[in-house]
Amino acid sequence: MEEEKMREIHELIEDIRQRATSGKGDPHLPARMWREEEILNGKPVKALVVVLRTSGCRWNACSMCGYFKDSLKGISPDDILKQVDYAISEYRNEEIIKIFTSGSFLDPQEIEFSLQKKIIEKLSGLKNLKVISVESRPEFISYDRLNHLMKLIHPKSMEISIGLESANDKVLQYSINKGFGFSEYLESAKIVKEAGALLKTYILLKPPFLREREAIDDCVHSIEKIKDITDTVSLNPVSVHRYTLVEFLWERGEYRPPWLWSVVEVLKEGKKILGGKRIKCDITGGGKERGAHNCGECDNSVLDAIGRFSLYQDVGYFEELQCDCIDEWRDNLDLEIFSLSPVVS
Ligand SMILES: [Zn+2]
Secondary structure (H helix, E strand, C coil): CCHHHHHHHHHHHHHHHHHCCCCCCCCCCCCEEEEEEEEECCEEEEEEEEEECCCCCCCCCCCCCCHHHHCCCCCCHHHHHHHHHHHHHCCCCCCEEEEEECCCCCCCCCCCHHHHHHHHHHHHCCCCCCEEEEECCHHHCCHHHHHHHHHHHCCCEEEEEEEEECCCHHHHHHHHCCCCCHHHHHHHHHHHHHCCCEEEEEEEECCCCCCHHHHHHHHHHHHHHHCCCCCEEEEEECCCCCCCHHHHHHHCCCCCCCCHHHHHHHHHHHHHHHCCCEEEECCCCCCCCCCCCCCCCCHHHHHHHHHHHHHHCCCHHHHCCCCCHHHHHHHHHHHHCCCCCCCCC
16 A cells, blocks of 8 residues: 555544543553463463553554553552552462553653552562563663663563564554564663563564465564564454554455464464464454454364463464365465455455
8 A cells, every 4th residue: 555545544543543532440440450371481370460551552553552442541650559559459379460551561651660660669579479571662661770670570570571563664664553663672672681571572463454474474574583582472463443543444344354374374383483482372352353263163263272372382282273264264365465455254
């Protein structure tokens, strides 16, 4: 698609966003909380996931992201601290705690540095906890501040997740509107490693304007380019969030979320590239119209295999999968090469 058309669409989305209400909810309670299984040092453990309500992502302009609904206007540092206290009251000796926001934990405008320190100090007092995991855009990762937080956490570990999405600058700029390039990711990734933290990198499967085959290839190339620096890869298949460019295209029949077969393909290829490092995939809305899906018949068994693979890293879980729709998926991959626009079915 030409750049001018792309700009027009992004302006339109900007307009939709302006009219969309920001999130609603109690400023003293996290936006969402749940528990999930994770692997730590090769063993299954429990993780507590907390999504804090903050003022939200400072960038807030990616084509697929609808997480601004978890933000709240006028939220104060005190409100955020109350949310953390609530989360701690729900802590049940999990070994991992993931503190997410709808933006960047390390953005001092979203969570001022003194508050970051307070939160980390509180969490570091949790007895059974081993790893604290947070997310950030690369521009907010500073060596000095991160080093300071690492000292507060010690001897627990810190994991920083960066949403790179793609190692291809054209995809970052035109398909995602990410606002940074691959070189900025690399600089921040280096800081994370130098500070002694663990690095997780999110890779996005099927941003808009890519055909299914191109989307798979983009993920595989991206994993290849980060294999030496990241500790973990987390594959995120696009799901259709409200008030996004992706939804705008989807409603017009110009976008289909990725097939689950494509997810399986990337996980298999990614595992080959990463060897002993972990690659996992948490699917939101899997098997539904707005999420990654297959034909409807096989979705649950494929999702189940993806979940088990994400924990135990055994590609053997994929070998038993079979459904007639795998031929339709393969045909689509071939057909799209000869068509001008993605095949939507
Ligand atoms: Zn099927």
